[in-house]
Amino acid sequence: MLTMVVDSGLKDDLVLGDPNAPRFVLWDGKLRPVPSKPTDLPVFDLMSFGGKLRAGFGALGLRPPPPLEMLYAGVYAGDPSKLSMKAAFGKVWNLEQNGGSIIGGAFKAIQKRASSPKPPRDMRLPKPKGQTVGSFRKGLVMLPEAISARLGSKVKLSWKLTSIVQLENGRYNLTYETPEGLVSLQSQSVVMTVPSHVASNLLRPLSAAAADALSKFYYPPVAAVSISYPKAAIRTECLIDGELKGFGQLHPRSQGVETLGTIYSSSLFPNRAPPGRILLLNYIGGATNPGILSKTESQLVEAVDRDLRKILINGSAKDPLTLGVRVWPQAIPQFLIGHFDILDAAKSALSNGGFRGLFLGGNYVTGVALGRCVEGAYEVATEVTDFLSKYLYKQSQ
Structure with a gap:
């Protein structure tokens, strides 16, 4: 979490509670x-x-x-x-x-x-002087705003994903509703950090099994x-x-x-x-x-x-x-008995269906605490990097 704070340029805006x-x-x-x-x-x-x-x-x-x-x-x-x-x-x-x-x-x-x-x-x-909680000078909103400012035009606001289609070459075609109208783009990898019920609706045309599993989580x-x-x-x-x-x-x-x-x-x-x-x-x-x-x-x-x-x-x-x-x-997603079995079923359905480069993330995957969501973000970023490295290596052969 502290790494994310520093990488986002918010070190001087960090405020910590009294650990005592x-x-x-x-x-x-x-x-x-x-x-x-x-x-x-x-x-x-x-x-x-x-x-x-x-x-x-x-x-x-x-x-x-x-x-x-x-x-x-x-x-x-x-x-x-x-x-x-x-x-x-x-x-x-x-x-x-x-x-x-x-x-x-x-x-x-x-x-x-x-x-x-x-x-x-x-x-x-x-x-920090001990185990405590943190925020920022103007509240937690400073974190996403700082990340957005650093990424600049790469961040798109008010874009709503409406469909994902896998192409013959393995890439994904993504269609969005935007303030300027429908926009489509292609990507070799997709990370879905939306709530599981939203991911379920988007993935149903690709994998009914993955969608069924994701629909079982309760919020x-x-x-x-x-x-x-x-x-x-x-x-x-x-x-x-x-x-x-x-x-x-x-x-x-x-x-x-x-x-x-x-x-x-x-x-x-x-x-x-x-x-x-x-x-x-x-x-x-x-x-x-x-x-x-x-x-x-x-x-x-x-x-x-x-x-x-x-x-x-x-x-x-x-x-x-x-x-x-x-x-x-x-x-808040409930980590009920059998949670990991359901999550594994969704991931296995995507893997077995040949949907390489499609990753599930978010708090129902990593845990609901903000710190775990940040840790999970670094973890999935490593997974995406490894996947793309292998993909580019194969393309070069």
Whole structure:
């Protein structure tokens, strides 16, 4: 991710959250901090003593750990009973597989790193002070805008792909609807990073099997609601040294609130709200609450405000200032049980059908986090480079 930041010319615009800022989970009507370091484990009150023992035994592989509903809700807006641990949280799954338990796997990973020479760090990259989150001075929109500026006229906006046809020479003819009318062009390779349901429709004339597989991924609706309150509206018990501090809060659905979670935007990054106010980014909806699609924007704001007044905001506070409401009817791909099997089926159908140079990418392939999407972009770029190198080599023979 930092490499992408530097390559895009945004190093000086990068802003990082405080790695020591707490994260909170709503449990039994109270916001409880999640342990951020080993010394927090004995004293944190998110779990009972018995729960801590079960979690510890689970980490050692001696018995199942407690449910991870808060993680599923926060990352995927998903239903924990249906998500695949292997697909959704692959790093944790790999630790358990490699070491017999999470702790055993962690020790093996540490040993492997210690015995393997570490590649030199790119000296251009910023050095965060710890594990944290990042954005840019004017928000995440700066990243795609910077990439577009660097690529110049190679980037086409408002071009909608309507069809892909494979020609006899193996190349692909792509037809687009553009502001200037229909435009067709040919390419030896195509990388599709659109949502899987969009890719399914485009690929059906080429491979019904690939299209059928891609149509099976589920995207629940999610709404992002940005609202602002006066600082004085925050409950006293939620303040740390007189300020709202932290990354934000997660709300398991079992706790009786509709909002999935809240990010403390103005606490994380500078200049996100004027003096005396706070900016909160809230998410509502998800796999267990598809009914948000029937709500108006004002009803979504009311739902979020109602939940926040149970947790963070004084009940007597004035109505919040609404800064933005965005609803995605199909938002985050769910990494359900069998996810990798479906993805492999789609890729195999394209490969077996002779569609060389046609690559699937995007968050349903790599993972939903922005960092994984960036990693996946570098990975698929390497695949395309290798493919084109082999193609050009054959052409030269």
